[in-house]
Every structure is written in structure tokens, then in C-alpha cells.
Amino acid sequence: GAGVSQSPSNKVTEKGKDVELRCDPISGHTALYWYRQSLGQGLEFLIYFQGNSAPDKSGLPSDRFSAERTGGSVSTLTIQRTQQEDSAVYLCASSLVRSGGGTDTQYFGPGTRLTVL
Amino acid sequence: AQSVTQLDSQVPVFEEAPVELRCNYSSSVSVYLFWYVQYPNQGLQLLLKYLSGSTLVKGINGFEAEFNKSQTSFHLRKPSVHISDTAEYFCAVSSYTGGFKTIFGAGTRLFVKA
Numbered sequence: 335g336a337g338v339s340q341s342p343s344n345k346v347t348e349k350g351k352d353v354e355l356r357c358d359p360i361s362g363h364t365a366l367y368w369y370r371q372s373l374g375q376g377l378e379f380l381i382y383f384q385g386n387s388a389p390d391k392s393g394l395p396s397d398r399f400s401a402e403r404t405g406g407s408v409s410t411l412t413i414q415r416t417q418q419e420d421s422a423v424y425l426c427a428s429s430l431v432r433s434g435g436g437t438d439t440q441y442f443g444p445g446t447r448l449t450v451l
Numbered sequence: 452a453q454s455v456t457q458l459d460s461q462v463p464v465f466e467e468a469p470v471e472l473r474c475n476y477s478s479s480v481s482v483y484l485f486w487y488v489q490y491p492n493q494g495l496q497l498l499l500k501y502l503s504g505s506t507l508v509k510g511i512n513g514f515e516a517e518f519n520k521s522q523t524s525f526h527l528r529k530p531s532v533h534i535s536d537t538a539e540y541f542c543a544v545s546s547y548t549g550g551f552k553t554i555f556g557a558g559t560r561l562f563v564k565a
Contacts, residue, residue, distance in 0.1 A: 367553070369555070375557070375558075376541065376555055376556060376557035376558040377495075377541060377555040377558075379552065379553070379554065379555070382552055382553075390552050425494075425495070427495075438483075438500075438502075439485070439497045439500060440485075440487075440495075440497075440543075440553065442487075442494045442495040442496070443494065444494050445494065
């Protein structure tokens, strides 16, 4: 079966432009996560979805960042008016959820490398 | 609130030597614990996980970790490392009742020298 896919793999944009990053999770995975990994840094949690709802948006760094998920599947992360500090690798992951709560193994996509000039 | 601390940002070690990568967490509720590995120019993948049961967990490539509830630790160990183990290792925690949010540590870069 297919793993998590992300597109585009690389995105170069100019400061001030909007960008959309796409994630296709593994079929049947109800939980979907977005993380940001800056050069030499760990994983910064951005947002997660349970189905189509996003109960925790606390990780979004500013109101320029938003995300949605439709049909319990594909998710889009949008960054408006990009800034140079937004340059990073954006990772998506999906997982099953355990009946008693909590997540199981997260399967990561290859990431989208965003460069803001 | 949950948090994860990886005490060492970088660990250099010679080939065939043992290694321990340290991870401590804080949580007011029971947790699931994970170690993920990111090889150079590759994506993140699961190394091992603790969900319940035996506190000693074995993963891929000869790695193991022990859940110590009293010390809130989940240290990763390997008795003899190879050059190919050079990678970034991330500890992560998810709670039973904390929704589905998973918190990752800052990562430990393991560098195996010949």
C-alpha cells in the first residue's frame, strides 16, 4: 500500500507570496499531523486533525498559517504572506488512533522543503 | 502538559562501542513512548515503541529501550553500533487522554566513527 505522500517536494517562493502544501495520508488513518523541521532543529508540532476536525491548533506559529482537511483524507497547509523564517521542511504524518485514546505509530511523508527568498 | 527532553544533542561514538541516548518526559497521565530515526537524506521512521506490557522494548536494527516510570525515562540503547547507525534520533510521547497530540524531543545526532 502507498505511504504518506506530500507535494510539492520542493517549493521556492518569494517573500510575501502565499503557498499551499498538500498531504495525502495513508488510507484509513484518521489522525493527521503537520510538523515543521528547521535546519538542525527538532520537529515542531504545528497542528493535528482527528478526522476533519482540528482540536489542537496551538502549534501554528502565527495567523498566517492555516490548515484544513476534507473528507477525512487530504490535508492542505497554507502559509500566507510568507517570510524568510518560514523556510523549513514541512512534514506530514498519519496514524491510526487507539480505541482507548492516544496515537499509535506515525508514518511520515518525505516532506516539502520550503525556501522563501 | 507533556514535554520531552533529550539530554544530548550530539553523541559521537566509535564503531562497535555501546551507546545510550537519553530521553526523559513529563506527563501527568499514562503515556505511549516512541523512538523515531531519521537517516541522512531520508524520512522519519519508527525505531521502537512502548504502549504497554514489558518495559523493555526491542526495535529494529538491534536497538532497545527501557521504560522507567519512576524516573520518567525511556533511554535508547544498542550494545554495538555500526557506521550505518549514524542518524538523528527523536524521542516522542503521546498520552492516553491527551488527545492525539504527540510531542517530540529536539533530537540526538548519533555519529559513529570508524
